[in-house]
Amino acid sequence: MSQDDLKKAAAEAALVHVRDGMRLGLGTGSTARPFVDAVGRLVAEGLNVVCVPTSEATAEQARGLNIPLSTLDETPHLDVTVDGADELDSQLRLIKGGGGALLREKIVASASAEMVVIADSSKRVDMLGAFALPIEVVQFGAQVTAGKVVGILNELSLRPDVRQRQGASGPFITDGGNFIYDCHLEQLPNPEELALALQAQTGVVEHGLFIGLAARAYVASAEGVEELVA
Numbered sequence: 001m002s003q004d005d006l007k008k009a010a011a012e013a014a015l016v017h018v019r020d021g022m023r024l025g026l027g028t029g030s031t032a033r034p035f036v037d038a039v040g041r042l043v044a045e046g047l048n049v050v051c052v053p054t055s056e057a058t059a060e061q062a063r064g065l066n067i068p069l070s071t072l073d074e075t076p077h078l079d080v081t082v083d084g085a086d087e088l089d090s091q092l093r094l095i096k097g098g099g100g101a102l103l104r105e106k107i108v109a110s111a112s113a114e115m116v117v118i119a120d121s122s123k124r125v126d127m128l129g130a131f132a133l134p135i136e137v138v139q140f141g142a143q144v145t146a147g148k149v150v151g152i153l154n155e156l157s158l159r160p161d162v163r164q165r166q167g168a169s170g171p172f173i174t175d176g177g178n179f180i181y182d183c184h185l186e187q188l189p190n191p192e193e194l195a196l197a198l199q200a201q202t203g204v205v206e207h208g209l210f211i212g213l214a215a216r217a218y219v220a221s222a223e224g225v226e227e228l229v230a
Helices: 003-017 032-044 056-064 102-110 142-155 191-199
Strands: 023-026 050-053 078-083 112-120 133-137 161-164 179-184 204-207 214-221 224-229
Touching (some): 003 032, 003 112, 003 214, 003 224, 023 032, 032 056, 032 078, 050 056, 078 102, 102 112, 102 133, 102 204, 133 142, 142 179, 142 191, 191 204
Parallel strands (some): 023 050, 078 112, 112 214
Antiparallel strands (some): 133 179, 161 179, 214 224
């Protein structure tokens, strides 16, 4: 099976959580995309749902599929959010944000009764950190904030290589108008400690550590789809 096939298998498995009348959070990224396609198929067959997208890209995809959309202001309590992950460990701690939507993804996940993760088996790791951890910062004083982040990482002996994310024509800018710095760490033995330190840093809008949010995950491999529960 190709990686795309595995992503589709995980997405299809998560459909068990979609029921008529639900309020759904729609994730962002290459694994969330087939899930949005699947929801669009069910909507075309008569499913009645209201969805909140986690990015402008997902909103555009959903509109093209005639999926009814809302905002968190209009629909502040969601039943379930289904989203991908860049890494997940056995405790369903995640690194997310490779696509740059980490802030909205975390807001939507936090507004949901349950977060369900879909992934192919390459995203499952024994220890987080091989995938670069994205940190979203406000544009004003961004380099100063990035320097403070490097200091935090050094204090935690994480030996960081921190790089500002670039887009096609300059610095990458998120849907919220912020910059992203990607922190290449290799290993992250205590993600909770780092998450707390980053949350306390002025100028940091959000980080890509999703801890205590995912309730279950569907991880697809050549052997099938495995369900993991936190």
